[in-house]
Amino acid sequence: MARELLKGNVAIAEAAIRAGLTSYFGYPITPQTELLEYLSARMPEEGRAFVQAESELGAINMVYGAACTGARVMTSSSSPGISLMLEGLSYIAGTEVPMVLVDVMRGGPGLGNIAPAQSDYNQIVHGGGHGDYHVIALAPANVQEAIDMTVLAFDLAEKYRSIAVVLIDGSLGQMMEPAELPPFKPLATQFPEWAVRGAEGGRERRFLSSIYLSPPEEEKANLRMLRRWKDVEANEIRYKEYFMEDAKYVVTGFGSSGRVALSAVRAARAEGIPVGLLRPITVSPFPYKVYEELSKKVDGMLVVEMNTGQMLEDVLKAAQGRTPVEFYGRVGGIVPLPDEILTEIHRLVEEKPAVGGHPRDRWMDRMIKMN
Amino acid sequence: MNTLEQDLEKLVYERPDTLVETTTHYCPGCTHGVAHRLIAEVIEEMGLRDRTIGVASVGCSVFAYNYFDFDFVQAPHGRAPAMATGVKRTLPDRVVLTYQGDGDLASIGMGEIVHAAARGENITVVFLNNANYGMTGGQMAPTTLPGQKTSTSPSGRDVETAGFPIRASEMLSTLDGSSYVVRRSLHDPKSIRLAKKALRTAFEVQIRGLGFSMVELLSICPTNWGMTPVDSLHWLESNMLPYYPVGDYKINPIVAEIKI
Amino acid sequence: MPPKGRIEVDEKYCKGCELCVDACPQDVLGLAAERINAKGYHPAELIEAGCTGCGICTIVCPEAAITVYREVTKAQGNQ
Structure with a gap:
């Protein structure tokens, strides 16, 4: 199939259709709305279900119902909308039914703004909703990856009876790039043994719920979900490395941050600085081991994010003080420029910061002086 | 056929097979049980057991899925109409x-029910109104x-501070998407018979694709009213019926042609 | 002659709520004062003759605990 110029949000929508999306439910919110708009036309065209819900609360619970049938289902939203969906996400996780969620992040907290940000890292990676649950979160950095990861998200969601999130920021949602769409997958005709689709042929009734009134049963359910999560951690960690063979310093960031950082790393390499880039694809499960191993051999790490240091905490947890970690972030809808990151690379290499203290504090001091 | 000399007896009524053979968690006399039985009877009589999917809510009916012998899912508090929308849009022939x-539908879930009705969502909602939150x-x-008087209106509901009751059927009947919206009561045998007939009609409406x-x-x-079951029936009749009159609030003209 | 009937109460389900006792047009239902079921309720039962098998008790029963039979005369049986 030929490459074509595609907008991130639209590319994800079409990729989902080709991956066998049966039912989509959504609600308008910038910078995600093109996804909803595109599917409002395309889903009926394919004879599939599309509903514009009354709210994100409505949308996620429609997804919940549809997911219980074992069909491929998806919703998409942006940060404030995801907040509203957290109730449903916790229920879906607790019911162990698969779904795909696309989060096109924007500036926050609160109403924030509609500019690109990575402010939902904690909300997605570290829970958000109540109870112990994990979601698989994939962080593409370009339109082609967004397409590929949308397809992958459906497969992983089904394989692990899990929520799979495609986590992008507004810039990737709005960006147009040449990319290739996947071939059409036929819609499923076989459904899992847990799927609630009516007790056809007089089979025994099934029910799906997140309720376990007996504490020992609830504990058992939690442990079952945790065991499954351990399998995800063992099998599904994905990341990309650039210029890492001889790197003494590592820049790391997910999604757009990683993408911008790559330009800075290239520029630094041109100056002869031995720096590489580690870009996690799965931010959940987070590649702790990869960072842990790196922390044993590099002279410093720079974490770049479009928030005030959310993934930073996971990097620090993995590095465990073995190597200096610095942080550079832009927030409120500002995308960092390669030059800014290059300056931070210079600082890391020249100042050789200590291991102690908190990189966020040092970053904050610099930002306050700048503003 | 029957030429035997001795008196024979015929079965007038037995528990429907669509009710699971288990005791319920409901308090003695609670009419949730009556509503369950009526639904089970209608599903059985219409032969729908193999293609019915129920959506349970949160409240006393949270365990409804334990009692019906057909497929069920369990919704978050108030979200059953949204969840039902997801199921129905994915499996339109079910x-x-x-x-x-009433707490689930008319309080926390008011948004979901209004929009399900407005969309003309082709689902059937059974709405139990007992004028309080039972489960909690x-x-x-x-x-x-x-x-x-309730546990959070110990001096009686003061409309000055707590506002007025919501008549959900009347409200939803104003929406063009609703096809069949009626109120019935479970306080005496005649009303219960009419309630069953209404449930039958509601499922006929859905099967014909006529909407909400x-x-x-x-x-x-x-239990929560602090009365015997028999006294509760009388209380319903003298207090609830005047405020919540039974009646047909929305009958789509095509629905009126359905003969049961 | 009114028709003759009988009921069977499945005591596993009965919670002794007395809705059937109150509704019975013949006034032939009562709670078994001397007996309790597994849940600790006095179950409903026929306490005297006169059941017509009208089925009103099943209509009001929240537990679907009652099975109703009605005798069939020969004339009816031949229909």
């Missing part, structure tokens, strides 16, 4: 019903009557 109490111990509900159907059932809550 029969989808929600079973919701009898707090004031949106349906609690003016002056009615809802049967509100006035119900008793003896």
Whole structure:
């Protein structure tokens, strides 16, 4: 199939259709709305279900119902909308039914703004909703990856009876790039043994719920979900490395941050600085081991994010003080420029910061002086 | 056929097979049980057991899925109409019903029910109105009557501070998407018969693809009302019926042609 | 002659709520004062003759605990 110029949000929508999306439910919110708009036309065209819900609360619970049938289902939203969906996400996780969620992040907290940000890292990676649950979160950095990861998200969601999130920021949602769409997958005709689709042929009734009134049963359910999560951690960690063979310093960031950082790393390499880039694809499960191993051999790490240091905490947890970690972030809808990151690379290499203290504090001091 | 000399007897009524053979968690006399039985009877009589999917809600009916012998899912509080929408849009040839109490439907889930009705969602909603939150111990509900004492309106619902009860059937009947919206009561045998007929009609509406159907059932809550079941029936009759008159609030003209 | 009937109460389900006792048009139902079921309730039962098998008790029963039979005369049986 030929490459074509595609907008991130639209590319994800079409990729989902080709991956066998049966039912989509959504609600308008910038910078995600093109996804909803595109599917409002395309889903009926394919004879599939599309509903514009009354709210994100409505949308996620429609997804919940549809997911219980074992069909491929998806919703998409942006940060404030995801907040509203957290109730449903916790229920879906607790019911162990698969779904795909696309989060096109924007500036926050609160109403924030509609500019690109990575402010939902904690909300997605570290829970958000109540109870112990994990979601698989994939962080593409370009339109082609967004397409590929949308397809992958459906497969992983089904394989692990899990929520799979495609986590992008507004810039990737709005960006147009040449990319290739996947071939059409036929819609499923076989459904899992847990799927609630009516007790056809007089089979025994099934029910799906997140309720376990007996504490020992609830504990058992939690442990079952945790065991499954351990399998995800063992099998599904994905990341990309650039210029890492001889790197003494590592820049790391997910999604757009990683993408911008790559330009800075290239520029630094041109100056002869031995720096590489580690870009996690799965931010959940987070590649702790990869960072842990790196922390044993590099002279410093720079974490770049479009928030005030959310993934930073996971990097620090993995590095465990073995190597200096610095942080550079832009927030409120500002995308960092390669030059800014290059300056931070210079600082890391020249100042050789200590291991102690908190990189966020040092970053904050610099930002306050700048503003 | 029957030429035997001795007297024979015929079976007038037995428990429907669509009710699971288990005791319920409901309090003695609670009319949730009556509503369950009526639904089970209708599903059985219409031969829908193999293609019905129920959506349970949160409240006393949270365990409804334990009692019906067909497929069920369990919704978050108030979200049953949204969840039912997801099921029905994905499996349009199945029969989808929600079973919701008044706290679930008329308070926390008001957004979901209004929009499901407005969309003409082809589902059937069974709405139990017992004028309080039963499961949590009898707090004031949106349906609690003016002056009615509950655990959160200990001096009686003061409309000056707590507002007025919501008549959900009347409200939803104003929406063009609703096809069949009626209120019935479970306080005496005649009313129960009419309630069953309404449930039958509601499922017929769904099978014919005519859109949103809802049967509100006035119900008793003896434990939280602090009365015997029999006294509760009388209380319903003299207090709830005047505020929540039984009646047909929305009958789509095509629905009127359905003969049962 | 009114028709003759009988009921069977499945005591596993009965919670002794007395809705059937109150509704019975013949006034022939009562709670078994001397007996309790597994849940600790006095179950409903026929306490005297006169059941017509009208089925009103099943209509009001929240537990679907009652099965109703009605005798069939020969004339009816031949229909």
